[in-house]
Amino acid sequence: MAAKQSAATANANRDRRPPAGPAGMPARLGAPELDRLIHERLRLGIISALAVNESMTFNELKRLLDSTDGNLSVHARKLEEAGYIACTKSFEGRMPKTEYKLTAAGRRALERYLDHMEALIRAMREK
Numbered sequence: 161m162a163a164k165q166s167a168a169t170a171n172a173n174r175d176r177r178p179p180a181g182p183a184g185m186p187a188r189l190g191a192p193e194l195d196r197l198i199h200e201r202l203r204l205g206i207i208s209a210l211a212v213n214e215s216m217t218f219n220e221l222k223r224l225l226d227s228t229d230g231n232l233s234v235h236a237r238k239l240e241e242a243g244y245i246a247c248t249k250s251f252e253g254r255m256p257k258t259e260y261k262l263t264a265a266g267r268r269a270l271e272r273y274l275d276h277m278e279a280l281i282r283a284m285r286e287k
Contacts, residue, residue, distance in 0.1 A: 210262035218258040
């Protein structure tokens with residue numbers, strides 16, 4: 161169990177590497193290094209949806225992103241472990257309710273990601 165947790169922690173830390181080089185421009189690629197944790201399609205969808213909504217339930221995200229329970233759960237957990245989203249579990253009557261909110265760290269990570277994407281677009285248009 162400890163090996164599994166440390167591997168998950170190592171993966172989350174690897175996915176949050178800071179950009180390399182001046183203004184995030186690695187010399188060999190000439191493009192910003194993107195936050196791999198956010199860059200994955202479903203995780204970007206989760207973060208983006210939470211950026212424009214105060215909170216969303218698991219089922220709302222699942223419908224919006226056209227995801228399966230398992231897939232959404234795995235990706236949401238990665239974002240939660242990174243501190244990008246917060247998860248609250250409760251009951252509504254007898255039904256479990258899982259609700260997600262974007263954290264301040266998640267909002268900053270999304271802003272950095274968008275800045276990197278904008279820099280990449282500018283660099284491509286200047287060629």
